[in-house]
Amino acid sequence: MMLRGQMMTQPLLISALLTHAETYHGDTEIVSRTVEGPIHRYTYRDAAKRARQLANGLISLGVRPGDRVGTLAWNGYRHYEIYYAVSGMGAVCHTVNPRLFAEQIAYIIEHAEDTVLLFDLTFLPVVEQLAAHLKSVRHFVLLTDRAHMPAHTAIPDLLCYEDLVNSHSDRYAWPEFDEETASSLCYTSGTTGNPKGVLYSHRSTVLHAFASSLPDSLDISAESCVMPVVPMFHVNAWGLPYSCTMNGAKLVLPGPKMDAISLYELIESEGVTMTAGVPTVWMMLLQHCEKNRLRIHSLKRVIVGGSAAPESMIDQLAEHGAELRQLWGMTELSPCGTTSTPKFKHRDSATAVLRSLQTKQGRPIYGVQIRIVDDAGEPLPHDGVAFGNLQVKGPWVLSQYFRRDLDASHTEDGWFNTGDVVTIDPDGYMKITDRTKDVIKSGGEWISSIELENILVGHPAVAEAAAIGITHPKWDERPLMVVVLKPGASATRDELIGFYEGKIAKWWTPDEVVFVEELPHTATGKLQKMKLREQFRDFRWPE
Template identity: 80%
Template sequence: MMDRPLLISDLLAHAERFHGDTEIVSRSVEGPMHRYTYRDAARRARQLANALQALGVRGGDRVGTLAWNGYRHFEIYYAVSGSGAVCHTVNPRLFAEQIAWIVNHAEDKVLMFDLTFLPLVAQLADQLSSVERFVLLADHAHLPADSGIPDLQSYEDLVGSHSDVYHWPSFDENTASSLCYTSGTTGNPKGVLYSHRSTVLHAYGSSLPDSFDISARAVVMPVVPMFHANAWGLPYSCAMNGSKLVLPGPKLDGASLLQLIQEEGVTTTIGVPTVWMQLLQHCQREQLSLSPLQRVIAGGSAVPESMIEQLAEHGVEMRQLWGMTELSPCGTTGTPKLKHAGLALAEERLLLTKQGRPIYGVDIRIVDDAGLPLPHDGVSFGNLQVRGPWVLSQYFRRELDANHSADGWFHTGDVVTIDADGFMRITDRTKDVIKSGGEWISSIDLENILVGHPAVAEAAAIAVPHPKWDERPLMVVTLKPGAKASRDELLDFYQGKIAKWWTPDDVVFVDELPHTATGKLLKMKLREQFRDHRWPNK
């Protein structure tokens, strides 16, 4: 057999040759819609590769981005990695101090950013000690007269001044390609360094019919940001398969997303559950249809059964994904098997609320606190561990640490059950589990039930100290606009759905719940806020 390296540049070269006229549609930060093809993207990526070379970027150098999902960001993905450098996507939703720390820790040589983030970069520029060149992702007309950023130049000037004749280099497929930092709730973020090999293998795995089902017949809209875990690999899997790509830019509200779905014929869209909650609420308010959408893939947090039901009413399949930045990020997807055909509706819904079974390339197991394997019987719950060719072996610029077991499995920090068919259900994060009277209560189950109440927009279950039971669950709730509900009404909503002793002891209402930069509930902040909560007398 021929021995050819698996390289990211080959994905775009393949798309140019065999899907060259397929569209990439973007909502630009400047406002207008932008349309071109894979052939155009490949040409401009080669121009950018020449430009990076002229800027002094060499193999292994990091090029940082602060950018939305758009065509320029897509070009950067390929030009940087394809030329042998490392594409470092930075999450602009982090605190400014964290962004500065990340850029300096990565030692980014060039920083490219959208107009949205011009004030942020101007604020941080003198703190970014490694950055030699700043590039605004816009044309010359949008360059500010005085930005305060040294030698700022426009992306279009940079790309337009270089030839599109460039031969992608060949090198070891284990060469670093991309870098993404986790947005941990404690301590400094940790960098996950992907390779060309891991990225291409991940694109194969995530494209499979039982995963994202990416094909040349699909119209795919990644709502998950390109600054978060490589947009779940979609810029690669879509190029690999020749899918039409729809990039929503900075406008992620329900109305804007629905407009793209309808006007561009989106068949598959991918993002976190809060996005789909907003989209469904918009459709409900305006009495609109989600057609022609066929599938929503959700990850980042558990999907409540009520959301699955609402999407089904629109004729849309909800498919859950579980993954982590450390897994590139895809690990499992919740696609039923042939044996599940004909399930009663209630059983089917229960199956779809699970986070799914492993994609080939990812192996999973559960262990107890002593590290001993537990059975996959759907009842035993334990600490989830994973391994595979696109799973992190160590964090960037850190030695192998306590995140791995002695036999090489990665500790995810999730507490789960796994059934005999491989379907996993996350019951909690290790740090979020509620331990009451020596028994565990799943905060995720409590949250998913309560968001099924028609008045509840979002709910968080947290452990709060209790004088008798060590900890008891407290529900922190936001209501939908104009909706009303009482504490007792929400507590009564649990009747018959869970064990009686799981029922939370109290409910508090807030205007807004805190989230991490990637949209997950920031329970650490809630636990701090309500640590002195006074329980009602019973």
Template identity: 65%
Template sequence: MALMGQMMSAPLLISSIIKHAARYYGDTEIVSRRTEGDIHRYNYRECELRSRKLAQALAALGVQQGDRIGTLAWNGYRHLEIYYGVSGMGAVCHTINPRLFPEQIAYIINHAEDGYVFFDLTFLPLVEGVAAHCPKVKGWVLMSDRAHMPAESKVPLLCYEDLIDGQDGGYTWPTFDENTASSLCYTSGTTGNPKGALYSHRSTVLHSYGSALPDVLNCSARDVILPVVPMFHVNAWGLPYSVPLVGAKLVFPGAKLDGASLYELFEQEQVTFSAGVPTVWLGLLQHVQGNGLKFSSFHRTVIGGSAAPPAMIRALEALGVDVVHAWGMTEMSPLGTAGTLMAKHDALPDDEKHLILEKQGRVVFGVDMKIVDGDGEELPWDGKAFGDLHVRGPWVIDHYFRVDASPLVDGWFPTGDVATIDADGYMQITDRSKDVIKSGGEWISSIDIENVAAAHPAVHMAACISAFHPKWDERPLLVVVKKPGAEVTREELLAFFEGKVAKWWIPDDVVFTTEIPLTATGKMQKLKLREQFKDYRLPSA
């Protein structure tokens, strides 16, 4: 019989992170640019108290453990309080991407069965549009004080600050099983409706430990950290947890993500580290380079969401900013790999170092990965063989929320990416097995685009592929075969998409052709199309 250890059994709970930050880094600042327009400042001690007051208020509203609470919000201190107040009481914090099409947002709220939805003032028109389609939502909470509440609204609203002010804070964080659900994020970009990844307290705390490691995000109490990646994007890559865990100063940019606004905040708050998708850094670089500016404190960033162009990595390095290339998925909480050099690479020429840094990097402890061929046989790590990338680990999905069938294959999660792995364990994405388009770090489903196009009376067949874009990385290009005798212009076809998909999903261009290559089973050969249009220049580029 095994001899058991004689150590305390303390569950890994999200509330322990904010309790730790309040107790040991209580006066460390949290700075937010608010939707009201001003800069808000307070500290971890005040954040933890207000999070407890929020949990108290939700309990008074009848919220129970396991109930889902939605958010439609930017990065800010109130959103952080919801992260901790909701999960800390044992309910589930469900962050919703407000950039999705309203019908998708309504679907996600209904599928999650959100009891209450908290939202920033920016999203009032969106809420007024979807509320009637979300009958199970008991209340819509505007994240504002009484002075900024609208004089009238089509939807009855609760006031966030009224909820907080109505409580005394005499609330003790409950203790429960660490495998209890903590937060819910929906992934889109594949066929069909978005699917929910339901994280646990245990998976989130372990992910926070893993992501803060020196060869990953390398966070410490000496840092000033500004997450540009939205808190509705896989929980801002876990930064709202890992930053308080190490006690670093936290800076939130709110809705103003343009280069000038970000630069101002970076300099004003002496930000040392940030994280975001390539599109954001493009805007910041254009502002800095165009105005002959420099960074006085910013020296490290993590880029993920889509591949960072080599030119961008070099441009940031020229400004004294080291780039860590990272990769992950909603189904992975999200962090899987990070690209940092090993000691043996120190002597390499810069060009060779860059080739390594341009890969997606090595796995974080807590994630295991492999590449397999079409028969499921594992392929060698030689940097040449490429196959389907599979992962597993304590913060990797087992089932999608409210879906019975497991996506796992022999205990591994198939990512849908095609990759190589070299002898040192550096992984590089070479393609995607599913034909989704990644525009500025946001997924666009090519199949959804094709379905809309195919509904046009003049269209015989339509294929949507990605075309290179200097700002957005990829944008949709629609390839169309017209029906015999039918006529339709590029402009008419693009106008046909309005109101059917989110505006930013509408293709940037349409190309008419006589045929689309097909496989023997009648499927469109996207690979051939991508090859055919690999040098295509979009008018928007």
């Protein structure tokens, strides 16, 4: 018979994160650029008080445990308060991506059956367009003060957020309940078919915050000043509103202004030490600094996810004194799965070895298991050579999509199929070579579209590049590069193809380059290869 330990049992609840920050980091700042314009400053103590007021306000609107409360909002202090008030009272915080098409937004809100929708001024026109079709929503709340409420609106009985908060007491005791209770809900971007919901629990969220705070993960502490550029409507800003609160880090929220000038100003004025977002954001920031001969002073670490970062970006950030750290994850993983931090044995390694590690998606953080399998589901070796389909397990990996039957996303023994094709080396470092649907198969062999893209983005004239497989009469498929040049830059097809020489196997070298004004992206900033394949489906190789 097993001997049980004699330790206290206490549920892992999101409300406890804010209570801890209020108690021990009460004077630490949360700084937000508001939709209305001005910079807003307050503390964790202020945020906790207003979150309790908001919880009372939501109860007055009839919100009950288990109800879904939707948001359409930027990274700001009001959105932060909603995170904690909604989950803390036992309801479900449902962040909706406002960059999706109106029809997708409506589908997501109705599928989740949101009872209340809180939204920023930016999205008033979208909500006015959709309000009559959102049958589950009983109350619409505009995230602003009385002075900025619209004089006329198509939304009946539109409520003012500040009125709702300020008309209620901050006397509220966060309830205790089962840690497996649902806390928040995010939907996948839905590049194919309808978006799918991922329903997180309090337990999974708190465990994810612990793990993502570790030095080998995102390395967050009370000494940190963190600016999540990744939106709070995209996988909970990679969990940063939770991990920063857990550790009492200063939090800087950039609001709706994601341009290079605005981000640079916030980094410099607030002393940001760590920031996180997709590679296109950092390309934009680095180009701004290069053009205007600016230096980034406080930044120590940049977390990059969503797509692979090219080696040229690693070098450029290093010139500013900042380390680039790759993060791999998915909505289905809350999202953190792996990070590209080196090990003790790498401490005296040559720059080339360290750069090689930084270009990989990294090794699993504690709690996440990874493996690769072939198309028959048989495990493949972790030798850094074998390509396989990536599968994952862990306490913050979804077991089933919200309101969907079990499907092929999971194996019989409980592994989740990510859809990524990767290698894993003996040290556990995983490198994505492609998405299952994006890999280029030429003459029966695989070519990594991601590697082709990363190399070409290192060319000084190239702003963005996408590699897609185009049907070839002899080789099944061959890679076509679709390229956006930097403003004012020029390059020829032969010059760009020649840029690959000595960097990859000769048969990997793309056969053709086409230049375009822009590439299609998803609402979360990822390249839409499917749209590119559709755009170039009639492409014919030169004789």
